Amino acid sequence: MGDSYLDLLMAQQEETPTEEIAAEGGGGIWVVADIIDGAVAPVTLEALGAARTLADALGAYVYVVLLGNGVADLVQILYQAGADAVRVADDASLAEFALEPYLQVLSDLFQTDQPEVVIFGATYLGSQLAARLAQASGGGLVERVVAVSLDEATRTVQASVPIYGGEYFEIVACPDARPQCLTIEPGAFPVPFLDAYRTGEPALLEVAPVEPRVRWVGAAEGFEPPDVPLSRAPVIVAAGRQVDDFALVERLAARLGGRVAGDRGVRDAGWIEAGRVIDVRGVEVAPEMYVAVGVRGDTFHNAAIEKARFIAAIHPDPDAPIFQVADLCIEADPKDVLSALLEALQ
Amino acid sequence: MKIAVILGRVLNPAGIVVNRRRGRIFVNREEYVMQPADRCALEAALQIKDGSEAEVIALPRDLLPGDAVGSADVLRRALSMGADRAVNFTGRASDVDDAGMTHVLAAAVERLGGVDLVLTGATTWDTGQSQLGPRLAEVLDWPQVVDAWAVRVIDDRAEVVCQILSSPVRGDRGGGSGYSIFEVDLPAVVTVHPGALKSRYPDGVRLINVYRDDGVVEQWDVAEMVDTGNLVPLLEKRGQDFPPQRERGVQLEGTPQEMAKALAGELKKRIG
Numbered sequence: 001m002g003d004s005y006l007d008l009l010m011a012q013q014e015e016t017p018t019e020e021i022a023a024e025g026g027g028g029i030w031v032v033a034d035i036i037d038g039a040v041a042p043v044t045l046e047a048l049g050a051a052r053t054l055a056d057a058l059g060a061y062v063y064v065v066l067l068g069n070g071v072a073d074l075v076q077i078l079y080q081a082g083a084d085a086v087r088v089a090d091d092a093s094l095a096e097f098a099l100e101p102y103l104q105v106l107s108d109l110f111q112t113d114q115p116e117v118v119i120f121g122a123t124y125l126g127s128q129l130a131a132r133l134a135q136a137s138g139g140g141l142v143e144r145v146v147a148v149s150l151d152e153a154t155r156t157v158q159a160s161v162p163i164y165g166g167e168y169f170e171i172v173a174c175p176d177a178r179p180q181c182l183t184i185e186p187g188a189f190p191v192p193f194l195d196a197y198r199t200g201e202p203a204l205l206e207v208a209p210v211e212p213r214v215r216w217v218g219a220a221e222g223f224e225p226p227d228v229p230l231s232r233a234p235v236i237v238a239a240g241r242q243v244d245d246f247a248l249v250e251r252l253a254a255r256l257g258g259r260v261a262g263d264r265g266v267r268d269a270g271w272i273e274a275g276r277v278i279d280v281r282g283v284e285v286a287p288e289m290y291v292a293v294g295v296r297g298d299t300f301h302n303a304a305i306e307k308a309r310f311i312a313a314i315h316p317d318p319d320a321p322i323f324q325v326a327d328l329c330i331e332a333d334p335k336d337v338l339s340a341l342l343e344a345l346q
Numbered sequence: 347m348k349i350a351v352i353l354g355r356v357l358n359p360a361g362i363v364v365n366r367r368r369g370r371i372f373v374n375r376e377e378y379v380m381q382p383a384d385r386c387a388l389e390a391a392l393q394i395k396d397g398s399e400a401e402v403i404a405l406p407r408d409l410l411p412g413d414a415v416g417s418a419d420v421l422r423r424a425l426s427m428g429a430d431r432a433v434n435f436t437g438r439a440s441d442v443d444d445a446g447m448t449h450v451l452a453a454a455v456e457r458l459g460g461v462d463l464v465l466t467g468a469t470t471w472d473t474g475q476s477q478l479g480p481r482l483a484e485v486l487d488w489p490q491v492v493d494a495w496a497v498r499v500i501d502d503r504a505e506v507v508c509q510i511l512s513s514p515v516r517g518d519r520g521g522g523s524g525y526s527i528f529e530v531d532l533p534a535v536v537t538v539h540p541g542a543l544k545s546r547y548p549d550g551v552r553l554i555n556v557y558r559d560d561g562v563v564e565q566w567d568v569a570e571m572v573d574t575g576n577l578v579p580l581l582e583k584r585g586q587d588f589p590p591q592r593e594r595g596v597q598l599e600g601t602p603q604e605m606a607k608a609l610a611g612e613l614k615k616r617i618g
Contacts, residue, residue, distance in 0.1 A: 099490065124510065128492055131480035135448065140580035144474045147587075160587055163472055167364045168371065169587040170473070177445075177580040213489035213530060220507045220525035225495055226544050235617065256617060289616050307359075310616060312609055328612060329597045336602035337609075344610030 027114040028061040029054050030179075032106065032129060033078065034121045035066075040074050042191060043121035045081045047184050049192035050148055051119055052082035054157060057150050060116060061085065065109060066202075067102055069095035075202045080194040091207035097125050098212030103132055105205060110137060115179045117157055122183035134181040140174030141181040146188040151175075157182065165309075230276060233259040234288045236308075238278050241265035242294030242315060248338040249293050255345045256291070263295050280304045294334040297322025314338075347400040347499065350455055351391045351429065352466035352478065353384040353420045354407025359472075366588045380420045381407065383467025383540035390497045390538050391465050392428045392546065398499065404432040405454055407466065407478065409442040409568065409577075418563045422556040425563070426548035433458075437567040437574075446577035448481040453571040455486060461533060463504060468493045468537040479537035490535045491528055495542040503531050509539075 029051040034041035048062065055062045061084040066074060069092050078086050089105045106129060110118070118133070120126030122144045134141035147160040151173065157180050160169040174180040230236070235258030239249040243266070253260045261276045261283070278285055279300045286307035293314050295301065302325045305311060313326035316333045323329045330337060361375030380388075384407065391402045404424035421432035435450055442450070455461045464486075469476045476492070483490035496507040506528045530536075556562045568574060598605040 124493065127476050128480055128490070131477035132484045132490075134477070135445070135481040135484035140445065141477050142581065143477060158584055161473060164359045165474075166589065167359070168366075168589070170583055171585045171587055173582050173584050174580055175582050214491055215529045217505065217527040217529050220527045223496070223507055223525045225509075225525075225542065228541060232541070256613060289613065291613070312612070314609075323595060325594060327592070327594055327596060328609065329595055330602075330605045330609060331597065332602045332605060337606045340603045340606035341610055344607045345613065 027116055028063050028084075029058070030110075030113075030115040030118045031062065031064045031083070032118065032120045032126065033064055033066040033074075034123050034125055035068050035071065035074065040066075040077050041121060041123070041186075043123060043126075043184065043186040045077070045191045045194075046186070046189040047119040047121060048078065048081040048083060050184060050189045051117070052192060054117060054148065054150060055084075057152060058116075058155055063087065063113070063115070065089070065106065065205075067094045067105060069093075072202075076199060077194065079198045079200040080196060081192050082198075083200070086200060086202040087205050088202045089205040089207050093207060093209060096216075099128055099132070099214065100212050101207070101210045102129060103136075104210045105207060106133055107136055109205065110179070116155065118179045118181045120181070120183045122185050126183050130181050130183050134179075137179060138177055139179040139181050140177045141183070142172050142174065143183045145182045145184045148182070156180070228259075230259055230261060230283050231285055233285065235259070235291075236261050236278070236285055236287045236289070237291045237293065238262050238295050239266050239271065239293050240295030240297075240315070241269065242296070242334055244335050245338070246271045248335075248342065251342055252291065252293070252338065252345075255342060256289070258287075258289070258291075261285075263298075263301050265296075278304050292322050292326065293338065295322055296320045297325065347394075347398060347463070348458065348461045349391045349394060349400050349402050349463045349465060350405055350458060350461045351384075351388050351402060351424065352405050352407050352451060352464065352482075353388060353424055354381045354467070354470065355379065355420045356381050356471045364588070366591050369586070369588045371586075378419065380423060381467050382471055383469055383538060384420070385467075385545045386540060386543045387465040387467050387536075387538040388424055388427065388429070389543040389545045390494070390536075391463075393543070394463075394497065394499050395428065395430075400499075401431070402429045403458060403461075404429045405451060406434055407447065409435055409447060409450065421563050423548060423553075425556045426553040427546055428549070428552075431564065432562070433564045433566055435568050435571075436565050437569050441579055442577045443579040443581050444475060444478045444481060445580045447478065448485050449572045449576050450568055451478075451482055452485040454566065455482075457566070457571065462502075463497075463499065463532055464488075464535045465497065466535075466537055468539050471540070476537065479535050483535040486533070486535070488533050488535050489530045490537070491530055492537045493539045494536050495525065495539050497536055497538070499532070503529055504534055504536065505529055506536055 031047045033044045051062045064078045064083040064086045067089045120130040142159040145159040149158045156173045158173045237253040239262040262272045267277045280303045284304040288309045290308040290311045311326045312328040313322040314330045355378040358377045361377045363372045491506045494506045498505045
């Protein structure tokens, strides 16, 4: 590679977007940053990776808006992750999220800059802002996106959204309305390579005082949400007759933040009540995670867990029917595995 | 006090089978149920009504053709559970997305007059969409509180319990559990977290009566409420994609300790 080509590449990288480009329409790919515990949220970096890919294909720039109080130190990581330009609204009124002040800054900005695509994290903050801004600007909004592709002919983003939590995906596009707003599911996109040589100087935004319309009163001391029924529990640890020490199963459930259940065998042993028997004649479940400890898995039990997203099974018998439906199989005595498992989960 | 509750229906996933290998969805039983989060919104409205003179009006989340299977079922169910009125929208058969539906619902709220509180579910069960409530708040220029776990009305304001876990949203707010109380002046739009409240059972006699009486659900013609040209969907469905076929029976190898460690790693990854 000759020096002149390297110089050209570096010059391109250092080139900063101009107001003329934004004013010409096709006003770039924008990312609205989320902050968690004083740092840029991983979902924002993931959004930047997606934005960079889209921008490179469209020949557009990537802009990031960062709102908060004392957030100037967080700017450089945004450049490193792929931002071409960063706009910062740094003001005491933005220290804690309140819809109206945040909305005011973003509405003013987007009215001027007319973004082509705006990406938010599918978070408490991002979901609220995205919907309000999409409505205010006449834009379309695709929520909880897990993958994107591009229809380059029409500059339209095609987004995959999970249906019934990911049983399948629908591909949705916003062909005509602009901006195309997306909220992306945290963890769905890779965090881009952070290029320490990419740096920039952010532009500061004016923040006009706006009174929030929702006021924080205080902590809801003593508030207890209702119990989730077993049939809708996201994590279940089920015990079978091969379990010697039921207390270990209860500890495993507590460690995973899940509910304890079992098969008919442990109900007969008096360890659980009838309402916690997993069986098509008892309770059918569809958890995100089902850990079967010492459950042999007869037809009725296995049919009752067929909607579980992930099944791990521990049983000493290699021919136990539970292994036919489990995603992860451990052929061992539960008592040999449980203590080590609890220790590893510490 | 007048409360409008927006309710939608969803195909019960228990009646469908997704064949990932063939890339097809088989609907074995076309059974629609009320969106779980909307059911909680209805319960929140009925709990407010229990302690006051509130009037609860059920409105549909979707614009369905009149001949669609059970198009007014969720509204009838709401009446049987205690809602005072139910209004269905008629006159347009093609798809209307949330952006278009927002205009219809805003017009309905205006037409009802004097609505103090709009409640709806925070997310839909099938598509996970949460934009309807905030979009409606934007059109009405009302404040919004999303993902509420409890709603209480005191005079001309609502107290809403929300679980806020992340900063800067949380800041120093909330106790260890992260539940905080927020206060908002009425009128306002509040979306309710799915599973936040235990739904009550319909009253048996009312249930029979609402299905006997054809006129129990009021019918409002959409064309009289909004310019139907504004209802063109902004979003377009361009196909479906299926995750890879599930690989079952991956056997872990090694000593029990090694297998336990590998399993712990997998479980940790999944619970985040």
